[in-house]
Amino acid sequence: MNNQVIDEFISPTPLNVRRLPPLSSLRAFEAAARHASFKRAAEELAVTPTAVSHQIRALEESLGLALFARAVRQVRLTEAGAQLYPVLQQGFDAFEAVLLRLRQPNRRAQVTISATNAFTAKWLIPRVAGFHALHPQIDLQLHASDEAVDLGKRQVDIAVRYGRSPYPGLVAEVLFEDSYAPVANPLLRVASAADLATVRLIHFDWKSASPTHPTWDRWFAHAGWQPDAALGQLRYSDEGHAIQAAVAGQGVALLSLAMVAQELASGQLVQPFGPAIAGHxxxxxxxxxxxxxxxxxxxxxxxxxQAPPG
Structure with missing residues:
Protein backbone atom coordinates (compact mmCIF):
# COMPACT_ATOMS: atom_id res chain seq x y z
CA MET A 1 0.00 0.00 0.00
CA ASN A 2 1.59 3.34 -1.04
CA ASN A 3 1.69 6.44 1.13
CA GLN A 4 -1.13 8.16 -0.77
CA VAL A 5 -3.50 5.24 -0.18
CA ILE A 6 -2.51 5.09 3.51
CA ASP A 7 -3.16 8.84 3.94
CA GLU A 8 -6.58 8.54 2.34
CA PHE A 9 -7.41 5.56 4.53
CA ILE A 10 -6.52 7.19 7.86
CA SER A 11 -7.53 10.78 7.13
CA PRO A 12 -10.91 11.63 8.72
CA THR A 13 -13.61 12.57 6.28
CA PRO A 14 -16.21 15.01 7.67
CA LEU A 15 -19.57 13.30 7.36
CA ASN A 16 -22.97 14.89 8.15
CA VAL A 17 -21.36 18.21 9.03
CA ARG A 18 -24.05 20.77 9.85
CA ARG A 19 -23.50 24.19 8.32
CA LEU A 20 -25.64 26.32 10.63
CA PRO A 21 -25.43 29.93 11.82
CA PRO A 22 -24.41 30.49 15.48
CA LEU A 23 -27.02 29.28 17.95
CA SER A 24 -27.03 32.69 19.67
CA SER A 25 -28.19 34.32 16.42
CA LEU A 26 -30.93 31.74 15.92
CA ARG A 27 -32.11 32.18 19.52
CA ALA A 28 -32.21 35.95 19.13
CA PHE A 29 -34.21 35.69 15.90
CA GLU A 30 -36.70 33.16 17.35
CA ALA A 31 -37.33 35.27 20.46
CA ALA A 32 -37.71 38.49 18.45
CA ALA A 33 -40.11 36.80 16.02
CA ARG A 34 -42.17 35.28 18.85
CA HIS A 35 -42.49 38.60 20.68
CA ALA A 36 -42.56 40.78 17.53
CA SER A 37 -40.17 42.99 19.47
CA PHE A 38 -36.40 43.26 19.83
CA LYS A 39 -36.86 44.82 23.27
CA ARG A 40 -38.96 42.00 24.68
CA ALA A 41 -36.64 39.43 23.11
CA ALA A 42 -33.74 41.15 24.86
CA GLU A 43 -35.56 40.98 28.20
CA GLU A 44 -36.14 37.24 27.76
CA LEU A 45 -32.51 36.59 26.78
CA ALA A 46 -31.10 38.95 29.45
CA VAL A 47 -29.17 41.04 26.91
CA THR A 48 -29.61 44.51 25.45
CA PRO A 49 -31.87 45.25 22.48
CA THR A 50 -28.75 46.38 20.63
CA ALA A 51 -27.19 42.94 21.15
CA VAL A 52 -30.33 41.27 19.79
CA SER A 53 -30.28 43.60 16.78
CA HIS A 54 -26.62 42.80 16.10
CA GLN A 55 -27.24 39.04 16.37
CA ILE A 56 -30.14 39.21 13.93
CA ARG A 57 -28.21 41.46 11.55
CA ALA A 58 -25.35 38.94 11.56
CA LEU A 59 -27.81 36.13 10.84
CA GLU A 60 -29.33 38.08 7.95
CA GLU A 61 -25.87 38.76 6.50
CA SER A 62 -24.90 35.09 6.75
CA LEU A 63 -28.09 34.09 4.92
CA GLY A 64 -28.06 36.95 2.48
CA LEU A 65 -31.71 37.59 3.30
CA ALA A 66 -33.71 40.14 5.28
CA LEU A 67 -35.68 38.41 8.02
CA PHE A 68 -37.38 41.49 9.48
CA ALA A 69 -38.87 44.62 7.97
CA ARG A 70 -37.91 47.36 10.43
CA ALA A 71 -39.97 50.47 11.18
CA VAL A 72 -40.13 52.94 14.06
CA ARG A 73 -40.90 50.95 17.23
CA GLN A 74 -42.13 48.06 15.11
CA VAL A 75 -40.68 45.02 13.38
CA ARG A 76 -42.44 42.43 11.27
CA LEU A 77 -41.29 39.25 9.60
CA THR A 78 -40.45 39.22 5.93
CA GLU A 79 -41.49 36.27 3.80
CA ALA A 80 -38.14 34.60 4.50
CA GLY A 81 -38.47 35.26 8.23
CA ALA A 82 -41.99 33.83 8.26
CA GLN A 83 -40.64 30.61 6.73
CA LEU A 84 -37.77 30.31 9.20
CA TYR A 85 -39.62 31.21 12.41
CA PRO A 86 -42.00 28.21 12.86
CA VAL A 87 -39.18 25.74 12.18
CA LEU A 88 -36.97 27.31 14.83
CA GLN A 89 -39.84 27.69 17.29
CA GLN A 90 -40.74 24.01 17.08
CA GLY A 91 -37.08 23.05 17.36
CA PHE A 92 -36.47 25.13 20.49
CA ASP A 93 -39.72 23.81 22.02
CA ALA A 94 -38.46 20.27 21.45
CA PHE A 95 -35.04 21.14 22.93
CA GLU A 96 -36.67 22.48 26.09
CA ALA A 97 -38.92 19.47 26.51
CA VAL A 98 -36.03 17.00 26.22
CA LEU A 99 -33.77 19.02 28.53
CA LEU A 100 -36.56 19.11 31.10
CA ARG A 101 -36.75 15.34 31.07
CA LEU A 102 -32.96 14.99 31.34
CA ARG A 103 -32.53 17.51 34.13
CA GLN A 104 -35.54 16.51 36.22
CA PRO A 105 -36.20 12.84 35.48
CA ASN A 106 -38.03 12.25 38.75
CA ARG A 107 -39.75 15.59 39.16
CA ARG A 108 -43.22 15.99 37.74
CA ALA A 109 -44.07 19.27 36.11
CA GLN A 110 -47.60 20.70 36.14
CA VAL A 111 -49.08 22.95 33.47
CA THR A 112 -52.47 24.64 33.86
CA ILE A 113 -54.59 25.40 30.80
CA SER A 114 -57.60 27.69 31.09
CA ALA A 115 -60.26 27.47 28.39
CA THR A 116 -64.00 27.80 27.91
CA ASN A 117 -66.29 25.08 29.22
CA ALA A 118 -67.12 23.84 25.73
CA PHE A 119 -63.52 23.85 24.50
CA THR A 120 -62.33 22.02 27.60
CA ALA A 121 -65.04 19.35 27.41
CA LYS A 122 -65.21 18.83 23.66
CA TRP A 123 -61.68 19.54 22.42
CA LEU A 124 -59.16 19.28 25.25
CA ILE A 125 -60.38 16.35 27.37
CA PRO A 126 -60.59 13.85 24.47
CA ARG A 127 -56.92 14.61 23.71
CA VAL A 128 -55.47 14.49 27.24
CA ALA A 129 -54.65 10.77 27.13
CA GLY A 130 -52.66 11.31 23.94
CA PHE A 131 -50.69 14.10 25.58
CA HIS A 132 -49.82 11.99 28.63
CA ALA A 133 -48.63 9.18 26.35
CA LEU A 134 -46.14 11.63 24.79
CA HIS A 135 -45.24 13.49 27.98
CA PRO A 136 -45.78 11.21 30.98
CA GLN A 137 -43.68 13.50 33.19
CA ILE A 138 -46.05 16.49 32.77
CA ASP A 139 -49.39 16.72 34.58
CA LEU A 140 -52.10 18.81 32.96
CA GLN A 141 -54.54 20.79 35.07
CA LEU A 142 -57.58 22.01 33.15
CA HIS A 143 -59.40 25.13 34.32
CA ALA A 144 -62.78 25.43 32.59
CA SER A 145 -64.47 28.82 32.66
CA ASP A 146 -66.29 31.03 30.19
CA GLU A 147 -64.86 34.06 31.98
CA ALA A 148 -61.41 35.20 30.85
CA VAL A 149 -58.87 34.63 33.62
CA ASP A 150 -56.15 37.08 34.59
CA LEU A 151 -52.93 35.22 33.85
CA GLY A 152 -51.03 37.61 36.11
CA LYS A 153 -53.13 36.78 39.16
CA ARG A 154 -54.03 33.12 38.71
CA GLN A 155 -51.65 30.18 38.48
CA VAL A 156 -52.50 29.64 34.81
CA ASP A 157 -49.74 28.91 32.32
CA ILE A 158 -51.75 28.89 29.08
CA ALA A 159 -55.15 30.33 28.24
CA VAL A 160 -57.14 29.38 25.16
CA ARG A 161 -59.11 32.49 24.28
CA TYR A 162 -61.92 32.53 21.75
CA GLY A 163 -62.43 35.76 19.90
CA ARG A 164 -60.54 38.41 18.02
CA SER A 165 -57.07 39.67 18.89
CA PRO A 166 -55.25 41.71 20.10
CA TYR A 167 -54.87 40.71 23.72
CA PRO A 168 -52.97 43.65 25.27
CA GLY A 169 -50.06 42.74 27.51
CA LEU A 170 -50.14 39.08 26.47
CA VAL A 171 -48.45 36.93 23.87
CA ALA A 172 -51.10 35.44 21.57
CA GLU A 173 -51.04 33.24 18.50
CA VAL A 174 -53.89 31.75 16.48
CA LEU A 175 -54.41 28.06 17.22
CA PHE A 176 -57.11 27.64 14.55
CA GLU A 177 -60.04 29.45 12.97
CA ASP A 178 -63.54 28.20 13.70
CA SER A 179 -66.60 27.72 11.49
CA TYR A 180 -70.27 27.06 12.26
CA ALA A 181 -72.92 25.10 10.37
CA PRO A 182 -76.33 23.55 11.04
CA VAL A 183 -76.05 20.07 12.60
CA ALA A 184 -78.70 17.62 13.77
CA ASN A 185 -79.36 14.10 14.92
CA PRO A 186 -79.75 12.00 11.73
CA LEU A 187 -83.04 10.60 13.08
CA LEU A 188 -84.65 14.00 12.51
CA ARG A 189 -84.17 13.44 8.75
CA VAL A 190 -83.38 17.07 8.07
CA ALA A 191 -82.01 17.27 4.54
CA SER A 192 -82.34 20.90 3.44
CA ALA A 193 -82.94 24.40 4.78
CA ALA A 194 -86.62 24.00 3.89
CA ASP A 195 -86.85 21.25 6.56
CA LEU A 196 -86.03 23.81 9.26
CA ALA A 197 -89.72 24.70 9.25
CA THR A 198 -90.48 21.27 10.74
CA VAL A 199 -88.03 21.34 13.68
CA ARG A 200 -86.91 23.64 16.47
CA LEU A 201 -83.83 25.81 16.11
CA ILE A 202 -81.44 25.39 19.03
CA HIS A 203 -79.75 28.58 20.20
CA PHE A 204 -77.22 29.30 22.93
CA ASP A 205 -76.34 32.61 24.56
CA TRP A 206 -73.07 34.41 23.94
CA LYS A 207 -71.46 36.12 26.92
CA SER A 208 -71.35 39.43 25.07
CA ALA A 209 -73.19 41.00 22.16
CA SER A 210 -71.40 41.31 18.83
CA PRO A 211 -72.58 41.35 15.20
CA THR A 212 -69.66 39.01 14.36
CA HIS A 213 -70.91 36.16 16.55
CA PRO A 214 -71.99 33.12 14.50
CA THR A 215 -75.74 33.13 15.20
CA TRP A 216 -78.78 31.81 13.37
CA ASP A 217 -79.59 35.37 12.20
CA ARG A 218 -76.13 35.63 10.61
CA TRP A 219 -76.46 32.19 9.09
CA PHE A 220 -79.84 32.97 7.48
CA ALA A 221 -78.47 36.26 6.10
CA HIS A 222 -75.41 34.50 4.70
CA ALA A 223 -77.49 31.70 3.22
CA GLY A 224 -79.90 34.18 1.61
CA TRP A 225 -82.80 32.43 3.31
CA GLN A 226 -85.71 34.25 4.92
CA PRO A 227 -86.58 32.46 8.19
CA ASP A 228 -90.19 31.80 9.07
CA ALA A 229 -91.15 33.97 12.04
CA ALA A 230 -93.09 31.02 13.46
CA LEU A 231 -90.03 28.72 13.67
CA GLY A 232 -89.87 26.89 16.98
CA GLN A 233 -86.89 27.71 19.19
CA LEU A 234 -85.03 26.18 22.09
CA ARG A 235 -82.46 28.33 23.91
CA TYR A 236 -79.63 27.37 26.26
CA SER A 237 -77.28 29.53 28.28
CA ASP A 238 -74.31 27.24 27.55
CA GLU A 239 -72.85 26.00 24.27
CA GLY A 240 -72.17 22.56 25.73
CA HIS A 241 -75.84 22.13 26.61
CA ALA A 242 -76.80 23.11 23.06
CA ILE A 243 -74.50 20.37 21.75
CA GLN A 244 -76.13 17.81 24.06
CA ALA A 245 -79.58 18.95 22.95
CA ALA A 246 -78.67 18.50 19.30
CA VAL A 247 -77.32 14.99 19.98
CA ALA A 248 -80.56 14.20 21.83
CA GLY A 249 -82.58 15.16 18.73
CA GLN A 250 -84.24 18.21 20.25
CA GLY A 251 -83.72 20.29 17.12
CA VAL A 252 -81.16 21.67 14.68
CA ALA A 253 -78.28 23.64 16.19
CA LEU A 254 -75.81 26.04 14.63
CA LEU A 255 -72.61 24.73 16.18
CA SER A 256 -68.85 24.92 15.93
CA LEU A 257 -67.69 22.14 13.62
CA ALA A 258 -64.51 21.85 15.70
CA MET A 259 -66.50 21.28 18.90
CA VAL A 260 -68.73 18.56 17.39
CA ALA A 261 -66.04 16.84 15.29
CA GLN A 262 -66.31 13.62 17.31
CA GLU A 263 -70.11 13.54 17.10
CA LEU A 264 -69.95 14.09 13.34
CA ALA A 265 -67.32 11.36 12.94
CA SER A 266 -69.35 8.87 15.00
CA GLY A 267 -72.63 9.64 13.23
CA GLN A 268 -74.35 11.03 16.34
CA LEU A 269 -74.73 14.27 14.41
CA VAL A 270 -74.77 15.11 10.71
CA GLN A 271 -74.21 18.34 8.84
CA PRO A 272 -77.05 17.96 6.31
CA PHE A 273 -76.51 21.19 4.38
CA GLY A 274 -74.55 24.42 4.30
CA PRO A 275 -73.30 26.97 4.16
CA ALA A 276 -70.80 27.11 7.00
CA ILE A 277 -70.11 30.60 8.34
CA ALA A 278 -66.95 31.90 9.95
CA GLY A 279 -66.74 31.91 13.70
CA HIS A 280 -63.91 33.46 15.67
CA GLN A 306 -53.42 19.06 17.49
CA ALA A 307 -54.84 22.01 15.58
CA PRO A 308 -56.71 21.10 12.39
CA PRO A 309 -54.78 21.89 9.21
CA GLY A 310 -55.20 25.29 8.05
Missing part, protein backbone atom coordinates in the same frame (compact mmCIF):
# COMPACT_ATOMS: atom_id res chain seq x y z
CA UNK A 281 -60.39 32.16 16.25
CA UNK A 282 -58.99 30.14 19.13
CA UNK A 283 -55.81 31.75 20.42
CA UNK A 284 -53.03 30.38 22.60
CA UNK A 285 -52.29 33.09 25.15
CA UNK A 286 -49.37 33.31 27.58
CA UNK A 287 -47.85 36.01 29.72
CA UNK A 288 -45.59 38.53 28.04
CA UNK A 289 -43.41 39.38 31.04
CA UNK A 290 -41.38 36.17 30.82
CA UNK A 291 -40.86 33.28 28.45
CA UNK A 292 -42.71 30.01 29.05
CA UNK A 293 -41.08 27.28 31.13
CA UNK A 294 -39.90 24.12 29.40
CA UNK A 295 -43.01 22.13 30.37
CA UNK A 296 -45.28 24.94 29.19
CA UNK A 297 -43.38 25.08 25.90
CA UNK A 298 -43.93 21.34 25.48
CA UNK A 299 -47.68 21.77 26.04
CA UNK A 300 -47.81 24.69 23.58
CA UNK A 301 -46.02 22.59 20.95
CA UNK A 302 -48.48 19.74 21.53
CA UNK A 303 -51.50 22.06 21.27
CA UNK A 304 -50.19 23.37 17.95
CA UNK A 305 -49.76 19.81 16.69
Missing amino acids: AYHLVTRADHGPAAATSAVLAWLRS
